Every structure is written in C-alpha cells, then in structure tokens.
Amino acid sequence: MTLSASKFYSSGTDTIDVALESAFFANLKMRNGTFKLTQPSRFRDLEAAFRPYVEERVGSLREVLDVGVSVGITTVELARFLTDCGGAASIVATDLFIEAHIVEVFPGFRVFCDPEGWPLQYDVRGVAVRPWVRKLDYVTLAFIPLMFGRIVLRPFLRKRIEAGMSRPVQMITRSLPSNGEIVFVENDIMRRSERFIRRFDMVRAANILNTGYFSPDQIRTAIANIHSYLRGPGALLVIARTNRARENAGTLFELSGNGSFAALERVGGGSEIERLVLDFRAPATADGCR
Ligand SMILES: C[S@@+](CC[C@H](N)C(=O)[O-])C[C@H]1O[C@@H](n2cnc3c(N)ncnc32)[C@H](O)[C@@H]1O
Structure with missing residues (x-):
C-alpha cells in the first residue's frame, strides 16, 4: 500500500527505507504529466x-x-x-x-498538492488515493470523480496555500x-x-x-x-x-x-x-x- 504524504512527512528520517520512499514518490504525477522517478545506484x-x-x-x-x-x-x-x-x-x-503542500480540506481528508493546487495525492482517513487518471478509469468511469475533484479542489487548495493554511514540504x-x-x-x-x-x-x-x-x-x-x-x-x-x-x-x-x-x-x-x-x-x- 502506498504511504500517505502526511505519514511520509511525519516519520523520522531513520524510519523510511529507500524502497518505500521511491514507491511513495513514484506514485506522484506532476502537472506536466511526469512522475518522480529515479533509481538508486544507476550511475x-x-x-x-x-x-x-x-x-x-x-x-x-x-x-x-x-x-x-x-x-x-x-x-x-x-x-x-x-x-x-x-x-x-x-x-x-x-x-x-520540488515544493509541495499538505492541505487539510476537512477532518479526515487532506490533499498533497503542488504550490498551484495541483493534487498529487488524496489522503482519506490515512489511506492514500491517487488523483490522476489512468486508462482503466475511462472504462470504470472512475475518471469522472477524479477529474471533477481536481477541477473543484484546485482553486480552493491554491487559496489555502496563499493564506498560509497548509503544511509546506519538499519532494x-x-x-x-x-x-x-x-x-x-x-x-x-x-x-x-x-x-x-x-x-x-x-x-x-x-x-x-x-x-x-x-x-x-x-x-x-x-x-x-x-x-x-x-x-x-x-x-x-x-x-x-x-x-x-x-x-x-x-x-x-x-x-x-x-x-x-x-x-x-x-x-x-x-x-x-x-x-x-x-x-x-x-x-x-x-x-x-x-
Ligand atoms: C527522470 S528524472 C531524472 C532524475 C535524476 N537526474 C536521475 O537521473 O535519476 C528527470 C527530472 O527532470 C525534471 N525536469 C524536467 N524538465 C525540467 C526542466 N526544464 N528543468 C529542470 N528539471 C526538469 C523532472 O521534473 C524530473 O524530476
């Protein structure tokens, strides 16, 4: 199971192993469509x-x-x-x-997003949910709430960030x-x-x-x-x-x-x-x- 951003950023540096960390970041899709991919020891x-x-x-x-x-x-x-x-x-x-924010929308629902309010991960009562749409979502119609959620949430998240009502973190x-x-x-x-x-x-x-x-x-x-x-x-x-x-x-x-x-x-x-x-x-x- 993917780690939620709140959990990832709350844990001490000594408790996160590289594989878990890579899996957490690899699930984040940036607003230009790229993922945070890298591999240790590649050079x-x-x-x-x-x-x-x-x-x-x-x-x-x-x-x-x-x-x-x-x-x-x-x-x-x-x-x-x-x-x-x-x-x-x-x-x-x-x-x-590099810069990102954790915004609490209401108790039990947080969004991990970039400074523009682009959602990178939803956190529903500690469970990480991906906000990006994959091909299968068009078959199961899961793309509708995902896209709707992004459109509705983005301006709200941006305002919260601008008002200083977020937890700034770095990816x-x-x-x-x-x-x-x-x-x-x-x-x-x-x-x-x-x-x-x-x-x-x-x-x-x-x-x-x-x-x-x-x-x-x-x-x-x-x-x-x-x-x-x-x-x-x-x-x-x-x-x-x-x-x-x-x-x-x-x-x-x-x-x-x-x-x-x-x-x-x-x-x-x-x-x-x-x-x-x-x-x-x-x-x-x-x-x-x-
Ligand atoms: C595949 S990763 C490479 C990571 C690392 N250098 C490695 O080789 O493991 C490419 C990175 O380049 C960043 N990137 C893409 N376009 C960029 C740009 N115009 N300026 C700076 N970084 C950019 C992406 O956000 C992504 O994190």
Missing part, C-alpha cells in the same frame, strides 16, 4: 569511468550543479562519489517540481547528508538564472536532456544555459541517459579556453546529445571573452 559505471578525471580536478571542484534531480537520490550518491574522490564540493540540486529524499552540502532549488533549465552564472565547477544533467522529450532547439537552449553556469575553462559537464535495460550512455565534457566543449570520456557510446554539445559555440561578450 556506478559512469562514476568508475569518470573517476580519474574527477580525482585529477577534485581540488578545484567547489560548487556543483545537478540538473533535473527528481527527489535527489542520485544527487546524494553524487555527493558521496565526490567525497570518495577526495572532494568537498557543495551541490545545488534543481528540478521543476526530496529523506536520505540527505546532515551537513547541508546539498541545497535543493526549484529551477527550470530552459530559463537562464542570473544567480547561477559562472558559479559552478561541474554540472551534471542526467536523464533530463533526452531527445525523445525535448526538441533539438530546447536542448540547445539548455546547453547554452549550462555553459553560462560553468565557472570557466577546465569546468566539467556530465550528460547521461539510462535506457530501459538500465544501461547508461554518457559523456564527460570539459570546457575549453575558447568557450567550446571537448569530450574527455564516454560510457555506452557516449551521450545521444554529444554532437549538440560539441557544436555549441559561446556567443562573444562585449569584452570579447567567451
């Missing part, structure tokens, strides 16, 4: 292949950006990997959807290190963030810049944003994708002095967007720098 082969390059530069890896982290399970593993390599980097972990793993080395920030990689400019010594974008999900133009926009977030020559970029058979294809890039990327290492034949990254050319700035 072992990438870590093994990229390790010598990371170890060589570990002294200069102070700030790292992990893009599209879902609930951050693989970000925690990235932090461990960097520590194993001898580093002490702080990590900014971003995703489109992030509870297995975070306690030293605060990972900070989660809601952010869209398609929109440039001034506060990230020239800040990071390494950026990872894993299982997000996929050709089946984004158009080449959108991927170019993301690459340009990532480029602007890198501190300068020598900074690292990891792009990877895991397929259905849990095999990884990824490339480790380094930013060159001329502002373009060079591939340092590949796993599984390299990233499917490697060409787009290598073809990227930074626009010259007013002072002629890239």
Whole structure:
C-alpha cells in the first residue's frame, strides 16, 4: 500500500527505507504529466569511468550543479562519489517540481498538492488515493470523480496555500547528508538564472536532456544555459541517459579556453546529445571573452 504524504512527512528520517520512499514518490504525477522517478545506484559505471578525471580536478571542484534531480537520490550518491574522490564540493540540486503542500480540506481528508493546487495525492482517513487518471478509469468511469475533484479542489487548495493554511514540504529524499552540502532549488533549465552564472565547477544533467522529450532547439537552449553556469575553462559537464535495460550512455565534457566543449570520456557510446554539445559555440561578450 502506498504511504500517505502526511505519514511520509511525519516519520523520522531513520524510519523510511529507500524502497518505500521511491514507491511513495513514484506514485506522484506532476502537472506536466511526469512522475518522480529515479533509481538508486544507476550511475556506478559512469562514476568508475569518470573517476580519474574527477580525482585529477577534485581540488578545484567547489560548487556543483545537478540538473533535473527528481527527489535527489542520485544527487546524494553524487555527493558521496565526490567525497570518495577526495572532494568537498557543495551541490545545488534543481528540478521543476520540488515544493509541495499538505492541505487539510476537512477532518479526515487532506490533499498533497503542488504550490498551484495541483493534487498529487488524496489522503482519506490515512489511506492514500491517487488523483490522476489512468486508462482503466475511462472504462470504470472512475475518471469522472477524479477529474471533477481536481477541477473543484484546485482553486480552493491554491487559496489555502496563499493564506498560509497548509503544511509546506519538499519532494526530496529523506536520505540527505546532515551537513547541508546539498541545497535543493526549484529551477527550470530552459530559463537562464542570473544567480547561477559562472558559479559552478561541474554540472551534471542526467536523464533530463533526452531527445525523445525535448526538441533539438530546447536542448540547445539548455546547453547554452549550462555553459553560462560553468565557472570557466577546465569546468566539467556530465550528460547521461539510462535506457530501459538500465544501461547508461554518457559523456564527460570539459570546457575549453575558447568557450567550446571537448569530450574527455564516454560510457555506452557516449551521450545521444554529444554532437549538440560539441557544436555549441559561446556567443562573444562585449569584452570579447567567451
Ligand atoms: C527522470 S528524472 C531524472 C532524475 C535524476 N537526474 C536521475 O537521473 O535519476 C528527470 C527530472 O527532470 C525534471 N525536469 C524536467 N524538465 C525540467 C526542466 N526544464 N528543468 C529542470 N528539471 C526538469 C523532472 O521534473 C524530473 O524530476
């Protein structure tokens, strides 16, 4: 049985196991139709292949950006990997959807929703009920109350949240290190963030810049944003994708002095967007720098 959000967020960090946590998050459908999916230990082969390059530069890896982290399970593993390599980097972990709220509608009925009031889970007397519609619901007609509930509840939930009548929570793993080395920030990689400019010594974008999900133009926009977030020559970029058979294809890039990327290492034949990254050319700035 799926855990209700109230129960999940009320339990101590030591009482939730990773499998239960993954199952809880995997049942949440975001308002763009995606689920909070991730898997532990999915990047072992990438870590093994990229390790010598990371170890060589570990002294200069102070700030790292992990893009599209879902609930951050693989970000925690990235932090461990960097520590194993001898580093002490702080990590900014971003995703489109991090913030959420638990709103009590009436005693015995709570809704777990995003800040826009989009229901992610209903909690009826402690029993978790999914608010999203699946194909079978059109046969059983269960889609009618589900869709009706969403339409009616959304403005109500938004108002409650705006009035501060909710419990704010974050959709992030509870297995975070306690030293605060990972900070989660809601952010869209398609929109440039001034506060990230020239800040990071390494950026990872894993299982997000996929050709089946984004158009080449959108991927170019993301690459340009990532480029602007890198501190300068020598900074690292990891792009990877895991397929259905849990095999990884990824490339480790380094930013060159001329502002373009060079591939340092590949796993599984390299990233499917490697060409787009290598073809990227930074626009010259007013002072002629890239
Ligand atoms: C499949 S998960 C990948 C999680 C993790 N990086 C991994 O590889 O296990 C993709 C994540 O990217 C996020 N995402 C999608 N579009 C995004 C965007 N434009 N900016 C930031 N995150 C985005 C989704 O919300 C989702 O949580």
